[in-house]
Amino acid sequence: MALHFLPTAHPSSLPSSSLSLATQTYVYHPISGSMKRQSTLCKAVNQPAIHPPILTKRGLSISFLTTFVFSFAGEGANAAILEADDDEELLEKVKRDRKKRLERQTVIKSSTKETGYLQDLVYKLSEVGKAIENNDLPTAASVFGNGTDADWVQKANIALNKLSASPEEKTEVDTFNSSIASLISSVAKNDVESSKLAFVSSASAFEKWTSLTGLIVQLKGL
Structure with a gap:
């Protein structure tokens, strides 16, 4: 036992x-x-075994969504700052442009004599255009008189130079002067085709200049 x-x-x-x-x-x-x-x-x-955390699809989805939301929020904040800067810059540009327009209007209103010169230019170009359209270059030549030394041509050039402020406006003035000289020369040579081309170039440059300066709404016949 x-x-x-x-x-x-x-x-x-x-x-x-x-x-x-x-x-x-x-x-x-x-x-x-x-x-x-x-x-x-x-x-x-x-001893109890140590198990690693279990990753589920739902957990991964929540983690990814959280990261995406915070990332998007950060990008949105940066975009808002950039948009605010752009808005301020645009607002300043609008203010500058408005100030320039007001200054230009003041100069134009005080330049009644120069505006009269330009109105006479419109009438003279209209006469020349009608004459060239009818192939009547002698009539066109009579309107020009002394060519580039004609009184109305000289006065128009004075007004154009005085009322031009921006580089674009001055460029159009140069184009007009060059075209009007070519027009006078073509008319004197009795060259109908060259006269038509030079007239179109002169009229286009002058019309563009009036659009840039704002005088297109004040001058009659454009």
Whole structure:
């Protein structure tokens, strides 16, 4: 008959990765009449395993959406700043343009004599155009009189130079002067085709100049 005693445990001798119990059992053997010790090592407790976080499709979607929203918000803020700068720059440009127009209107209103010169130019060009259209170059030549030295041509040139402010306006004045000189020369040579081309060039340059200066609404016959 074997008798079993309470086991003794030695946990300090076990590795840290798990908690094991070393048990000792004493067994009596009636035949030999002695007690024999029997040791058994039992693993009692295991440390819980550490599992990595589980990533689900829903979690990934939420993370991506959050990143996208903050990124979009940042870009939106930057765009708003740029738009505000653009608006301010545009507003300043509008103010400058308006100031220039007011100044130009003031100069034009005070230049009644020069405006009269230009109105006479419109009438004279109209007469020349009708004569050239009818192939009547002698009549066109009579309108020019002394050519580029004609009084109305000289006065028109004075008005054009005085009322021109921007580089574009001055360019059109130069084009007009060159074209009117060519027109006078073609008429004097009785060259109908060249006269027609030079007249169109002169009239176009003058009309564009009046559009740039705003005088197109004040001059009659354009």
